[in-house]
Amino acid sequence: MRHSRGFIQMKDCPGVVGYAAVGGKREAAGPLGRNFDKIYGNEFMGEKTFEKAESRMQKDACTLALEKSRLTPEEIDLIYGGDLLNQLVGAHYGLREFQIPFIGLYGACSTMALSIIMASLSVDTGFADYSLAVTSSHFCSAERQFRYPLEYGGQRPPTSQCTATASGAAVLGKGVKPPYVKQVYIGTITDLEQTDINNMGAAMAPAAARTLKLFFDKTQTAPDAYDLIVTGDLGKVGSELLVKLLKLEGIDISGKHKDCGLLLYDIEKQDVHSGGSGCGCSAAVLCSTLLKRIEEGQIHNMLFVATGALMSTITIQQGETIPGIAHLVHFSDSK
Amino acid sequence: MRHSRGFIQMKDCPGVVGYAAVGGKREAAGPLGRNFDKIYGNEFMGEKTFEKAESRMQKDACTLALEKSRLTPEEIDLIYGGDLLNQLVGAHYGLREFQIPFIGLYGACSTMALSIIMASLSVDTGFADYSLAVTSSHFCSAERQFRYPLEYGGQRPPTSQCTATASGAAVLGKGVKPPYVKQVYIGTITDLEQTDINNMGAAMAPAAARTLKLFFDKTQTAPDAYDLIVTGDLGKVGSELLVKLLKLEGIDISGKHKDCGLLLYDIEKQDVHSGGSGCGCSAAVLCSTLLKRIEEGQIHNMLFVATGALMSTITIQQGETIPGIAHLVHFSDSK
Numbered sequence: 286m287r288h289s290r291g292f293i294q295m296k297d298c299p300g301v302v303g304y305a306a307v308g309g310k311r312e313a314a315g316p317l318g319r320n321f322d323k324i325y326g327n328e329f330m331g332e333k334t335f336e337k338a339e340s341r342m343q344k345d346a347c348t349l350a351l352e353k354s355r356l357t358p359e360e361i362d363l364i365y366g367g368d369l370l371n372q373l374v375g376a377h378y379g380l381r382e383f384q385i386p387f388i389g390l391y392g393a394c395s396t397m398a399l400s401i402i403m404a405s406l407s408v409d410t411g412f413a414d415y416s417l418a419v420t421s422s423h424f425c426s427a428e429r430q431f432r433y434p435l436e437y438g439g440q441r442p443p444t445s446q447c448t449a450t451a452s453g454a455a456v457l458g459k460g461v462k463p464p465y466v467k468q469v470y471i472g473t474i475t476d477l478e479q480t481d482i483n484n485m486g487a488a489m490a491p492a493a494a495r496t497l498k499l500f501f502d503k504t505q506t507a508p509d510a511y512d513l514i515v516t517g518d519l520g521k522v523g524s525e526l527l528v529k530l531l532k533l534e535g536i537d538i539s540g541k542h543k544d545c546g547l548l549l550y551d552i553e554k555q556d557v558h559s560g561g562s563g564c565g566c567s568a569a570v571l572c573s574t575l576l577k578r579i580e581e582g583q584i585h586n587m588l589f590v591a592t593g594a595l596m597s598t599i600t601i602q603q604g605e606t607i608p609g610i611a612h613l614v615h616f617s618d619s620k
Numbered sequence: 621m622r623h624s625r626g627f628i629q630m631k632d633c634p635g636v637v638g639y640a641a642v643g644g645k646r647e648a649a650g651p652l653g654r655n656f657d658k659i660y661g662n663e664f665m666g667e668k669t670f671e672k673a674e675s676r677m678q679k680d681a682c683t684l685a686l687e688k689s690r691l692t693p694e695e696i697d698l699i700y701g702g703d704l705l706n707q708l709v710g711a712h713y714g715l716r717e718f719q720i721p722f723i724g725l726y727g728a729c730s731t732m733a734l735s736i737i738m739a740s741l742s743v744d745t746g747f748a749d750y751s752l753a754v755t756s757s758h759f760c761s762a763e764r765q766f767r768y769p770l771e772y773g774g775q776r777p778p779t780s781q782c783t784a785t786a787s788g789a790a791v792l793g794k795g796v797k798p799p800y801v802k803q804v805y806i807g808t809i810t811d812l813e814q815t816d817i818n819n820m821g822a823a824m825a826p827a828a829a830r831t832l833k834l835f836f837d838k839t840q841t842a843p844d845a846y847d848l849i850v851t852g853d854l855g856k857v858g859s860e861l862l863v864k865l866l867k868l869e870g871i872d873i874s875g876k877h878k879d880c881g882l883l884l885y886d887i888e889k890q891d892v893h894s895g896g897s898g899c900g901c902s903a904a905v906l907c908s909t910l911l912k913r914i915e916e917g918q919i920h921n922m923l924f925v926a927t928g929a930l931m932s933t934i935t936i937q938q939g940e941t942i943p944g945i946a947h948l949v950h951f952s953d954s955k
Contacts, residue, residue: 286745286746286747288697288746288747288748290697290720290721291697291698291721293747333938334938336934336935336938337938337940362623362625362626363626363806367726369707370932370934371706371707371932371933371934372704372706372726372728372930372931372932373726373930374930374931374932374934374935377809377930377931377943378935378940378943380809381809381811381943384808384809385625385808386625386626386806386807386808387806387807387808387809387945388725388727388734388738388806389725389726389727389734389930390723390724390725390726391702391707391708391724391725391726392723392724393707399723399724403723403738406745406747410621410741410745410746410747411621411623411745412621412623412628412741412745413623430934471698471721471722471723472721472722473719473720473721473722474712474715474716474719474722476716595707595708595709595712595724596707596709596712597705597706597707597709598706599671599705599706599709599765600671600709600713603668603669603671603672605672605713608712608713608716610722
């Protein structure tokens with residue numbers, strides 16, 4: 286298998302057999318709202334707490350992805366899942382009923398790319414026939430865990446991003462039809478010593494730039510080779526920084542780049558400041574919209590670069606900087 | 621590759637090229653103390669906070685494992701790492717300097733088995749030449765995150781376990797000498813609705829019983845085929861329960877079973893109640909002692925079954941039950 290420190294070329298390019306996205310009201314009101322498989326009427330999703338609601342979203346996203354794949358939980362060998370909650374309880378409680386061997390992943394907002402990478406590798410190298418990748422985030426559970434109680438009504442600066450209330454799930458299997466996973470790049474922890482917790486886009490942009498630069502180097506390709514280079518989630522501030530950082534390396538992605546945090550919401554009209562974030566954001570944009578565009582032939586080659594900020598509230602209180610990471614998946618409509 | 625829902629038979633049995641364990645004073649005072657590669661004089665390990673101290677342990681364990689493997693960080697393709705801290709900050713800050721592509725895993729106290737499983741599969745299936753598995757836990761950072769501030773001096777009941785202050789790291793590579801990883805079993809979230817947060821051994825024992833039962837079924841083997849079946853970390857209470865649960869299935873592991881939480885400390889003399897826990901406990905027992913015994917031919921076949929309790933403080937406050945999981949690695953001195 287051709288690989289080089291994080292870069293891996295698939296042997297037989299596994300395919301996304303089925304996928305689904307679920308989301309909240311704010312996500313439904315955004316430009317991609319009608320692409321979701323399920324929208325909930327309020328933030329509790331029929332549960333008693335925000336955390337249980339987040340678990341419910343993971344469960345529903347997986348159930349829908351399985352239905353659309355025409356597979357039962359018994360046919361899935363492995364689930365790779367995660368979320369932003371302490372000890373990944375969104376996944377642990379949301380996925381326990383499926384009774385599928387489970388691998389918990391944490392990469393902050395990069396987790397969906399990481400889940401898809403590991404699920405694809407499992408299928409491509411033959412230790413799973415089918416594997417499921419899922420992540421979620423929930424505005425209310427994230428706010429109270431990472432920031433303030435909702436009731437406090439804390440003000441957010443314009444550089445801050447808004448955690449998406451959403452989940453996305455994708456089933457990977459032997460690739461008989463697109464979207465295919467062709468190549469992946471597992472990122473390295475990258476810390477340029479940014480310390481502003483309200484500007485995580487800036488903390489993550491250097492990781493995204495590094496992953497893209499190394500990916501282009503290792504594949505000997507340029508942005509022209511791709512229809513879309515989509516990050517998740519740098520928001521407005523981080524996206525501008527990414528384009529600038531790559532320009533310094535002589536790489537111009539400006540005509541190809543979009544960010545999941547800016548696709549999910551209408552940032553002019555919706556109160557989301559610099560855009561969406563959370564590992565449900567890129568998962569939902571991917572599983573509601575982007576994979577379908579590949580399936581329908583509107584996108585031929587796409588680099589999905591999910592980024593994560595790897596701090597915790599306690600490391601920030603202790604004066605630490607914010608390390609970032611970016612994992613990349615090259616989706617294609619051909620093997 | 622032969623696999624069956626979580627069970628995976630390695631093709632060429634990767635080997636543990638090098639390994640190291642580091643620990644605190646309480647661990648040094650235990651029966652395995654002199655097997656550690658490094659012992660720290662106090663719980664801060666030269667750092668300013670317990671969390672930074674935990675990161676330091678991961679860094680030191682990896683540095684030592686690399687030295688003993690005669691490898692540089694540049695030769696390692698992937699690190700799989702994790703810990704108990706919110707957002708895995710033990711790993712993120714401890715490993716950032718190595719600049720190795722990083723995959724964050726969370727399986728509570730089962731994380732070392734999960735890291736070794738993924739690192740072994742990476743090498744065996746050919747998407748890494750060398751990969752590193754590492755986990756840690758720290759009594760002080762865990763106490764204040766999961767229980768009470770240390771200064772509060774909260775009383776612990778006899779069923780409770782004591783989080784180990786330790787880290788273990790292992791480098792996996794093409795297997796030219798033992799210990800080899802022969803088979804693995806990725807566990808399923810198992811919830812028998814235990815709710816006592818001070819008795820996590822009881823919450824995890826059913827998951828360990830299930831993983832062992834299914835492993836014996838799939839391999840058509842019995843406990844007799846192994847010199848040692850070592851769990852991590854059920855403690856005294858959970859260990860007794862595991863033996864009983866398997867007896868109900870007609871499987872007698874009583875002559876073969878040990879628990880890392882009971883090996884690390886002298887529970888009669890040290891104030892650790894039901895034994896050790898934390899994902900540094902099984903990692904350190906494995907990397908200080910067990911792997912060496914295989915290398916030296918004292919153990920031929922060992923099942924390493926690390927168990928995790930997948931709750932968070934918030935799910936417990938919300939009245940949830942405690943789901944468990946158990947991942948298994950079959951180490952052997954022959955392929």
